[in-house]
Amino acid sequence: MLDFWRQFFDLGQHQQLPLEGDYDIWLVLLSYVIAFIASLSALKILDRAYGYRSKVRQRGWVAATAVIAGIGVWSMHFIGMLAFELPISVSHSVGLTLFSMLPAIIGNFIAYSLHLYAHQLQEQQSLSSRKKVVLTLTSGAILGAGIGLMHYLGMEAMVLAADLRYHPGWFAGSIIVAVVLGVLAMSTYRRYRAPQNRQAPAKRIRLLTALIIAAAITGMHYVAMLAARFYEDSTPLPAIMSSSHQQHYWLIYAIAIAVAVIAIVAWLSSVVDHRLQLNQRQIQQSGKKIRELAYNDTLTGLPNRRSLLEYLNSQQEEVPDGECLALFLIDIDKFKVLNNTLGPTLGDTLLQSVTHRLERLPLDIHMVARPSSNEFAAVARISCDGNPAKAQSAIMTMAKHIQQRLEEPYSLRDYRHRCSMSIGMTLLNKQNKSADEVLVQAALALAEAKRCGLGQIQLFHPQMADTMEHRVRMESDLRWAIENNQQLELYLQPQLNRSRQVIGAEALIRWQHPKQGFISPAEFIPLAEETGLIVSLGDWVNQQACKIIKQWQQLGMAHLVLSINVSSPQFQQLDFVDKLNDLIRQYDVPPGSLKIELTESVLMQNVDEVIGKINELKQLGIQFALDDFGTGYSSLSYLMKLPFDLLKIDVSFVREMLSSPEKDAIVRTIVQLSHNLGLSVVAEGVETEQHFQHLQMLGCDSFQGFLFSKPVPAVEFQQQTP
Incomplete structure (x- = not known):
């Protein structure tokens, strides 16, 4: 060893x-x-x-x-x-x-x-x-x-x-x-x-x-x-x-x-x-960020429309018997006005505040989402037990609680803001076809709520879908009629002086649908305003009116004045004056033969801009009338600023002036005020001889109504007018 x-x-x-x-x-x-x-x-x-x-x-x-x-x-x-x-x-x-x-x-x-x-x-x-x-x-x-x-x-x-x-x-x-x-x-x-x-x-x-x-x-x-x-x-x-x-x-x-x-x-x-x-890692983080952007709202952090649809699809089959899901679609009324007046920063603050309240509601809400700009969605479970009336009562009660909480004042920096909330809602069950269908139902209910006014609540029912389908079809047909210059026609209602001589007419649009027949202006004019077709429709009316004035000149009726109604969106167009000037030159419209009737909704915009346009058009020989006088908010202040030529007394005053002392006093005041300001007065809605005699006694200058003639086609008007 x-x-x-x-x-x-x-x-x-x-x-x-x-x-x-x-x-x-x-x-x-x-x-x-x-x-x-x-x-x-x-x-x-x-x-x-x-x-x-x-x-x-x-x-x-x-x-x-x-x-x-x-x-x-x-x-x-x-x-x-x-x-x-x-x-x-x-x-x-x-x-x-x-x-x-x-x-x-x-x-x-x-x-x-x-x-x-x-x-x-x-x-x-x-x-x-x-x-x-x-x-x-x-x-x-x-x-x-x-x-x-x-x-x-x-x-x-x-x-x-x-x-x-x-x-x-x-x-x-x-x-x-x-x-x-x-x-x-x-x-x-x-x-x-x-x-x-x-x-x-x-x-x-x-x-x-x-x-x-x-x-x-x-x-x-x-x-x-x-x-x-x-x-x-x-x-x-x-x-x-x-x-x-x-x-x-x-x-x-x-x-x-x-x-x-x-x-x-x-x-x-x-x-x-x-x-x-x-x-x-950056790719993974980017993928995560992309997914967040794809499924979440960047401002509030809430799930967006895509996330909401996926959630509804996944939850419909998981709802136990005796319960059903309720979808609430909540819209902030006049949110655009807040953004335009106080700025988008306060608008964003309001959206975040609404989100904060929705997420903390003491209700059985399972999801809160933001499917579009100023709309929020909430999904909750309620008891059904096979009793539709009970379910509808429960969802309405919950909607009122949501609305009450969200309509409480908001502190936006140093500004205290109150707003109303419109709510559309629908009940989800296993018979619903898809989440898209459910969301459409809530959207239809919300649209119906907003048509009924501010701060309204509506529960979806099948008739809403039929109504919406009818409106969509009507919008398509109206667009086609305007673009192809068919089915639409101007009817004329004569305007007479104190001696019952025809001095002009008001142009009123009529729509003769090939399948539905005559469609009332009360039905398609609001639709045109909602869809933006009112501008194209107004341009069509202006062109047809200038054609009629040209025909009057050829028939020796150059002394007549044709009145046309101009909507607020149409008058606000930047090129409105230029387009009308081109039509006047094209049809050689003589000065004084065209009159534009404006309502106070036009005047409630930028008053200085309105005055500038009126003065430009008056230089072209166009007269101006303030329509439906007395039904707005600040007519007297407008009269002091705007260069109108005449006022039109609203039909609601004329029809009831003989039976209502208050309405009669209003008519008397309008006539006296107009004359003191050097303006002419036109009374519309004259339907009886008593109306005519009383208005003539009050000093009204011209008249319009069924007593003299209903609105008729332009050809018939020319035949009846001496």
Whole structure:
């Protein structure tokens, strides 16, 4: 047994003194630089393992780290050995030298794998202080053992004319140093990965950690070299082994360059992978953001229309028996007015405030959404029990609670705002075809509520769908009639003076539908206003009126004046004056033969702009009448500003003036006021001789009504007028 130990340890079996060697300081420094570069690269690469959840990728990066660290440690050890110069020739066994690299790689792989395992346990909050210490000591000991084994295998690869023995004390000390420095290296790296240190500049901490690890590796090597004893042997070496130690300098440089290249390649691969991972995360975040934009409203954060439809589709089949879903569609009345007067910022604030209240309603509401600009949706469950009347009562009660809460005052900065809410609602059951159909039903109910006035509540019923279908079809037919100049016709109702002589007529549009027959203006005019067709319809009326005036001129009726009604949207068109001017020139309309009747809805816009347009048109010879006088809000103030030529007394006053002293007093006042202001007065709705006689007695200037004639086609009017 003693002979076995004598083959490895220096137990005094040699009589001569060991050979003395010297260190090349530059190679010592180079060995440290190599260890530092390898350590820094390994830390950089190992960071990639922490960026993945996949165990396969983690192990791949740990393996790459172990290879880089192992090659670096081996290169440092090899250069460190070459830095030690003996007074004899030294060479190395290539196979054993390369094989000695393997323990360093394995030791680094196991050590860093254990460290990664500890990190995973810490993230799971299952890493106790005791287990942390055990894993740190174990990983450090394995790292030190691997590097120590690499060192002594590399020493055995030396081929020289001397016996190599190890001092037992220094050998034991080198093993202790290897383990202690391995633990120090892993402990340093653990501190580097600690969350509190990751908040500091990563490059500076990584650099400091690499310096410590490199110092541990080189220190372990040179302490281990103190245990080596070289005793000269007189046995001659084979010729192939007789190369000088100095001839290995080219190998030193090759190793240094190779390590540098490996470190650079590894570093670049780490950087590229980091960038790719960042790009992948950005893509994932972008996908998440796109999904949020696709399914959520950006202003309020509520689900949007798409989310609402998906929710309704998913919930319809899950509603238990005896219950049904109620969909409420809530619209903020006159929201556009708030936006236009106080600005969109306060409008957004109001929308967010409504969202806040909806989400905190003390009701069984399962979802709140914002399907469009100023509309909100709420989905709730109510009890049905097969009793439709009970369900309708429950949904109406809930709607009133919602409306009451949402109509309470809102504080918009320093402005206290009150608004009304219109609500359309419908009940969902398993017989509904789709979520789109359900949402359409609620929208139809909401549209009906808004037609009934502000702050109304309507529950969907099938007749609403029929009404909407009829309106859609009528809108399409009206658009076609306007574009193709068919089915529409101007009827004329004569206007007479006090002597019952015809002095003009009012143009009234009529629609003769090929299938539905005569459609009342009371039905299609509001539809045209809602759909925006009123502008095109008004342009058609203006053109037909100018044609009629042209015909009157040709028939010797140039003394007559034709009145046309102009809607507010039409009069507000920027090119209204230009278009009418073009028609006057095209049909050679003489001054004074065309009269425009405006209601107070036109005047409630920008008064200065209205005055400017009226003055421009008066220069073209067009007269102006204020229609339905007395039914608006500020007629007297308008009369002081606007250059009208005459007033029209509304038919509601004329019809009841003989039976109502109040209405008669209003008519008297209008006539006297008009004359005092130098305006003519036209009374419409004159249906009896008593009406005519009384108005004539009051001093009315001209008359219009069924007493004289109902509205007739233009050809018939021309035949009846002398």
